[in-house]
Amino acid sequence: MTIQALGERIATVNDILCSLGVLVWDSRTMMPSGGAVSRGFQIATLTRTARDLLASDDTLRLVESAEREAAKLPADALDREAVRQVREAVEAHRRVPGDVIERRAAVRARANAAWIEARARDDFSTFRPYLQETVANTREYADALGWTGHRYDALLRLYEPGETLERLRRLFAELRAGLKPILAAARARPNGAxxxxxxxxxxxxxxxxxxxxxxxxxxxxxxxxxxxxxxxxxxxxxxxxxxxxxxxxxxxxxxxxxxxxxxxxxxxxxxxxxxxxxxxxxxxxxxxxxxxxxxxxxxxxxxxxxxxxxxxxxxxxxxxxxxxxxxxxxxxxxxxxxxxxxxxxxxxxPGLIRTDADELTYDFHIMLRVDIEAALIGGEMEVDDVPEAWRKAMKDGLGLDVPNDRLGCLQDIHWSSGMIGSFCTYTIGNVMAAxxxxxxxxxxxxxxxxxxxxxxxxxxxxxxxxxxxxxxxxxxxxILVAATGRGLETGPYLRYLAGKYGA
Amino acid sequence: MTIQALGERIATVNDILCSLGVLVWDSRTMMPSGGAVSRGFQIATLTRTARDLLASDDTLRLVESAEREAAKLPADALDREAVRQVREAVEAHRRVPGDVIERRAAVRARANAAWIEARARDDFSTFRPYLQETVANTREYADALGWTGHRYDALLRLYEPGETLERLRRLFAELRAGLKPILAAARARPNGAxxxxxxxxxxxxxxxxxxxxxxxxxxxxxxxxxxxxxxxxxxxxxxxxxxxxxxxxxxxxxxxxxxxxxxxxxxxxxxxxxxxxxxxxxxxxxxxxxxxxxxxxxxxxxxxxxxxxxxxxxxxxxxxxxxxxxxxxxxxxxxxxxxxxxxxxxxxxPGLIRTDADELTYDFHIMLRVDIEAALIGGEMEVDDVPEAWRKAMKDGLGLDVPNDRLGCLQDIHWSSGMIGSFCTYTIGNVMAAxxxxxxxxxxxxxxxxxxxxxxxxxxxxxxxxxxxxxxxxxxxxILVAATGRGLETGPYLRYLAGKYGA
Structure with a gap:
């Protein structure tokens, strides 16, 4: 009975989030320009409404009661997994204070406007203070969510549950080693098509x-x-x-x-x-x-x-x-x-722009970004050092000189949108696809x-x-283990790329 | 301070209702056919969320506190009017029991499907039980909202606050008397264009x-x-x-x-x-x-x-x-x-279909519908008698024979959508425009x-x-009194029509 009641609560949250999706889709495809400010209010309100409903004492009580019911079900019952997932999300939302969330939204709005201006003027210093604020706010957000290995892991969980920076670094090392000879072979045979x-x-x-x-x-x-x-x-x-x-x-x-x-x-x-x-x-x-x-x-x-x-x-x-x-x-x-x-x-x-990259060079763009943002979040790099770190990584990875920050660290919207932690999922997607x-x-x-x-x-x-x-x-x-017998591994991806682009 | 807090609450409600509007617009213009059922859930959830927020004890407390603050403001302060309107809506929502609202939504879905089928088959008996259910549910809804003169007045308030059936009947009598000679004159000069x-x-x-x-x-x-x-x-x-x-x-x-x-x-x-x-x-x-x-x-x-x-x-x-x-x-x-x-x-x-009607005959279609639905809600007419009442009114008003119910009482979506009480606003609009x-x-x-x-x-x-x-x-x-010096009156409308279409 409570599992069902909890299910109805989640259905309501899902309906609100689907509605939010319609607002987002409309804003990118159909909305007249004048509607942007109002739409911002509407999106913020639906997000807050879903979050508040989920994090409410009432929902927590439903979860606790549903857990007692679920404990009587077989270990592999889907309802057990459902209740577990709800508990995890409810707890996470309750751990993040309201003022952190509000700051997060406010920083995002300012940072996004500053990034647009900085990119247009090719001036990193315009974006610098907002990126500093974003990093500071993202750190406090990560700390509120909680982490054990590296602070960046708390952010990875938002996009790629179960992933850690430590695992990512091993994955990247294998990819860098495996991709370089394939890339060299491909570059030796330009087709001009x-x-x-x-x-x-x-x-x-x-x-x-x-x-x-x-x-x-x-x-x-x-x-x-x-x-x-x-x-x-x-x-x-x-x-x-x-x-x-x-x-x-x-x-x-x-x-x-x-x-x-x-x-x-x-x-x-x-x-x-x-x-x-x-x-x-x-x-x-x-x-x-x-x-x-x-x-x-x-x-x-x-x-x-x-x-x-x-x-x-x-x-x-x-x-x-x-x-x-x-x-x-x-x-x-x-x-x-x-x-x-x-x-x-x-x-x-090889080129400077991630979104224009081919299959062989795309992951270099990703690894460079993950390294930088993880270091920023971990406090191992300062915002001031980002442009130079970018230039160095681009030279090391793809042998390219970065002539300006517009073609370098100002090219992506992600950091100004508070999406720190999401870049790795592009490379994980490539590896998993293969x-x-x-x-x-x-x-x-x-x-x-x-x-x-x-x-x-x-x-x-x-x-x-x-x-x-x-x-x-x-x-x-x-999913990977059931479908392929193994967890995420680089072998199939490197074999695929070698077969398609190698010597 | 509380007036401001109440304002923020209303802003949230408005955001949710604007979002609801986007869902409705999208469903009529862009949505793929497969999305209809999910969209129904989303619309129901946003409606319920807005209603629950408005009718909550917490909002009522905000209203009570805001009223104390507003009492200190000048009598014509807009904030006083704002708080008054919120109080009125909050009370109305709190008076309607949840099960009446749920029944209303459920009846509407069933009645709408039945109406589509009944109209396609030109078979009033298919729609009859659903119209009976709609009328019964609308009566209980009106009684929950509360009324003094006629039960129909409770419904008029949803669409045309301040309007009453008694006033409408006087308006209609003036219109019928005034329109007939103009219509006769216009019909004597067909232009064939x-x-x-x-x-x-x-x-x-x-x-x-x-x-x-x-x-x-x-x-x-x-x-x-x-x-x-x-x-x-x-x-x-x-x-x-x-x-x-x-x-x-x-x-x-x-x-x-x-x-x-x-x-x-x-x-x-x-x-x-x-x-x-x-x-x-x-x-x-x-x-x-x-x-x-x-x-x-x-x-x-x-x-x-x-x-x-x-x-x-x-x-x-x-x-x-x-x-x-x-x-x-x-x-x-x-x-x-x-x-x-x-x-x-x-x-x-003159024709049988309201939506095809010209300026001179449109109001006859409206008055006929208002008379019938008010009698249904007041219990002065039974659903069984609707087709015959429709035929008689069409003959009396426009001199037309109604060959079947598809061209008669099954032509409009309003009753199957639970929108009883809204028809009069078309004629009020005509009169007010002039x-x-x-x-x-x-x-x-x-x-x-x-x-x-x-x-x-x-x-x-x-x-x-x-x-x-x-x-x-x-x-x-x-608005009318400030702009024209008088409340709603038929004189300007009849003068306009006589000048345009009269002898």
């Missing part, structure tokens, strides 16, 4: 093609829609309404197509969570306060990267899809073959056969069974 | 034209947007984000243009409420639980009808706007003059001069000063 993607591609046609690719990969449009935005994203308001966006640039085809496939990967995860989990803790990030079915940011990224890179950035894929693409863009692609198009979308070229993809191919020959003939249902079926349907009822590591 | 509007008008161009008209009348697109929907509507999430929709039919031009002008009238009201009232009780319907700046449904409708009919359905307007319209639709309108187009949009033709328009023209010659040359700013300025800016800080009658 990238320019193909910079011809003229009418935006209306790009839209049709992007939607067609999403549908081809299995995106259910009766429970979704595709819009255009500057920064592509996926967002869900229960599994029954999962929306994606992509970016259209008339003289650069890659963002629209690969943005759509990337976000489709995220969307497939959300659309295929067990329907029984809708409006439960297994479809809600109670700690981060948003409605999501994926079990961690890294696990989510594994699905977007799997569909974008392992499926979409493959020769088999373009041998099948390129003829139709060529028909849609006869002028731009008339002289191009599927093989050449594949070369264009797998060009390797591990799952390798296991899927090994488990059933029909999956590889399907990819060769454009039937993506066998792969989707395997992912649905092993990843998607579980929602947040299993952790990332539980 | 209506067919012009049923030529072919490409939808894309209609969209441009509709947006152009909205802008011409003063709609601020930096704080709004226009979309297409089957049922046009206006909705606001604070005055800074006020959205409208209209309907596009390739072979009927009227809905797009007059729908856009009608909704623009609503939007002008919302966009021009005093900015100081944002997130206060003066921009929130705390009883009806939605975010709105207009003081009543009738007052709101007065603005939509004023711009749609007094401005948009005038010869002066089309003498100015028709040349551009003709340019946009050269094939359909090449042989048409501004005068002939004006005749087309002012054709009078009264305000007459007063505006009399107050300043620049207003009429502006209308003759396409400058709508003087009229908008008068309405902003006398109506819009006050938001919900003044009642409909207070």
């Amino acid at each position: 990238g320019a193909i993607l910079h011809r003229t591609f009418p935006v209306e046609t790009q839209r049709d093609v992007a939607l067609g690719l999403a549908r081809t990969l299995g995106y259910d449009l009766s429970r979704g829609r595709l819009d255009g935005t500057v920064h592509p994203f996926e967002i869900s308001f229960t599994r029954e309404d999962v929306r994606i966006t992509t970016r259209y640039n008339e003289t650069f085809l890659r963002p629209a197509l690969f943005g759509a496939m990337h976000e489709t990967g995220h969307a497939l995860y959300e659309q295929n969570v067990d329907p029984a989990f809708s409006r439960t803790v297994f479809a809600t990030d109670l700690l981060g306060l948003y409605a999501v079915g994926g079990t961690s940011f890294g696990a989510h990224e594994s699905q977007s990267r799997l569909w974008e890179n392992h499926v979409g950035r493959s020769l088999a894929f373009w041998r099948l899809q390129f003829p139709a693409l060529k028909e849609r863009f006869p002028e731009a692609l008339g002289d191009v073959t599927a093989e050449r198009f594949y070369e264009a979308v797998t060009t390797v070229e 591990q799952l993809f390798e296991a899927a191919l090994a488990s059933d020959d029909a999956i590889a056969a399907g990819l060769e003939k454009g039937d993506y249902a066998p792969l989707a079926g395997w992912l649905r069974e092993n990843v998607w349907r579980h929602g947040r009822s299993r952790s990332r590591e539980q | 209506g067919a012009i509007l049923h030529r072919t008008f490409p939808v894309e161009t209609q969209r441009d034209v509709a947006l152009g008209l909205a802008r011409t009348l003063g709609y601020d697109l930096s704080r709004g947007r226009l979309d297409g929907t089957v049922h046009p509507f206006e909705i606001s999430f604070t005055r800074e984000d006020v959205r409208i929709t209209t309907r596009y039919n390739e072979t009927f031009l009227r809905p797009a243009l007059f729908g856009a002008m009608h909704e623009t009238g609503h939007a002008l009201y919302e966009q021009n409420v005093d900015p100081a009232f944002s997130r206060t009780v003066f921009a929130t319907d705390l009883l009806g639980l939605y975010a709105v700046g207009g003081t009543s449904f009738g007052a709101h409708e007065s603005q939509s009808r004023l711009w749609e009919n007094h401005v948009g359905r005038s010869l002066a307007f089309w003498r100015l706007q028709f040349p551009a319209l003709k340019e946009r639709f050269p094939e359909a309108l090449g042989d048409v003059t501004a005068e002939r187009f004006y005749e087309a949009v002012t054709t009078v033709e 009264q305000l328009f007459e007063a505006a023209l009399a107050s300043d010659d620049a207003i009429a001069a502006g209308l003759e040359k396409g400058d709508y700013a003087p009229l908008a300025g008068w309405l902003r000063e006398n109506v819009w800016r006050h938001g919900r800080s003044r009642s409909r009658e207070q």
Whole structure:
């Protein structure tokens, strides 16, 4: 009875967080510019309402009573895990004082405005005091949440539960060692095909093609829609309404197509969570306060990267899809073959900007950021030292000189948005994608056969069974161990990259 | 201090209700079909959250304390009125038991589904039990809210505070008597121009034209947007984000243009409420639980009808706007003059469907419905008798035979949506529009001069000063008395119609 009552409480929280998602989606796609200030109030109010409901004495009493009931259930009962997750989130929220949260929101608003200005003027000193304030506030937030190994671990928990800085450092060491020779080999064979993607591609046609690719990969449009935005994203308001966006640039085809496939990967995860989990803790990030079915940011990224890179950035894929693409863009692609198009979308070229990075250099951008932000949070580096640390890491990692901070430490929105701790999930996603993809191919020959003939249902079926349907009822590591027999490991990822880009 | 704390509480309620508005707008314009069930949960949860917060003991204590503070303020202080309005809403919500509200929501969902089926099959008996349940539930809801004159008055208060059935009946008697000779005169001079509007008008161009008209009348697109929907509507999430929709039919031009002008009238009201009232009780319907700046449904409708009919359905307007319209639709309108187009949009033709009705017959549709629903709520009529009462009233009022219930008592969504009590506001809007328009023209010659040359700013300025800016800080009658020297009266409306359509 109390487990049920607690479930109703969580359903209410989920409804509020789904509503919050609608506000966010609308603000990025449909809202007139004048609505921004009011929308800020609305988003803050719904966030606070969800948090207060969750952290209330009344909810805590429900949890305590539900725990007594759950103790009588079998050890592997889902209800036990549900109550455990609610308890953990309720306690975490109750540990963070209201004034820390308010400061966090206030700092974020100021820091974001300062970052926009600093980036426009290429002036780190404009952003410096706000980054200092952000770091200070994030430290107090981490301390309130609690940690044992490194203060950064408290933040990792928000995005990648169970992850620690110590583990990440081991992962990064393996990646750095493994990636360098592959990168060197790839750079020794420049293909010069990238320019193909910079011809003229009418935006209306790009839209049709992007939607067609999403549908081809299995995106259910009766429970979704595709819009255009500057920064592509996926967002869900229960599994029954999962929306994606992509970016259209008339003289650069890659963002629209690969943005759509990337976000489709995220969307497939959300659309295929067990329907029984809708409006439960297994479809809600109670700690981060948003409605999501994926079990961690890294696990989510594994699905977007799997569909974008392992499926979409493959020769088999373009041998099948390129003829139709060529028909849609006869002028731009008339002289191009599927093989050449594949070369264009797998060009390797180290650069300064993370969001433009190819498969081989992307993780260097991530590792550099994680190292810096962990040191800031741990107090091992000062904000003043960030630009120089960035330059040094870029030189060491990719051999590039950073001419200014706009192309360096001012390029990302994350720090000004208080999202310290989230960067690692991009690399975790890359590593996990390869591990799952390798296991899927090994488990059933029909999956590889399907990819060769454009039937993506066998792969989707395997992912649905092993990843998607579980929602947040299993952790990332539980999913990996059950699906691949091992926890997160770099082997499959390095094998995949070596096979695709190596000597 | 407590007045301020109460204000913060109301700001939170307003934020939640604005968020609710976004959910509703999205569900009618953007949401994929699969999202409907989840969205229902989200809407129910935000409604309940706003209601519970408002009706809580804590809010009541804030009100009591704020009242003591307000008692020390001058009698005409806005804060006194604010606290009074909050007290009234809090008490009303606390009087309605939770199970009545839950039943109301449950009945509505069932009744709506039954109505859709009944209308499709033209079978009143399918809807009958649900209408009976709706009436029974609405009666208990009205009794919980409380009333003195007629039980229907409790429902009128939800849409048109201060209105009573007794006053409405006097208003209707005057209208019936005054409209009949004008209608007879108009019917004696059929102009046959209506067919012009049923030529072919490409939808894309209609969209441009509709947006152009909205802008011409003063709609601020930096704080709004226009979309297409089957049922046009206006909705606001604070005055800074006020959205409208209209309907596009390739072979009927009227809905797009007059729908856009009608909704623009609503939007002008919302966009021009005093900015100081944002997130206060003066921009929130705390009883009806939605975010709105207009003081009543009738007052709101007065603005939509004023711009749609007094401005948009005038010869002066089309003498100015028709040349551009003709340019946009050269094939359909090449042989048409501004005068002939004006005749087309002012054709009078009694019909069975309310939403298709012209200016002269519209109120008959309304009065018929109000009479029936008031009798149902008062217990003076049984649901079984509705179809026959409808036929009789249609014969008496407009001389028309009703061949079936689909064209009769099953045509409107209102009863199945639990909106009993709202119909009168359409006619109140018509009457009030004429009264305000007459007063505006009399107050300043620049207003009429502006209308003759396409400058709508003087009229908008008068309405902003006398109506819009006050938001919900003044009642409909207070606004009318201050602006026209009189309470709601039929004289100006009947004079306007006689001048436009009479002998």
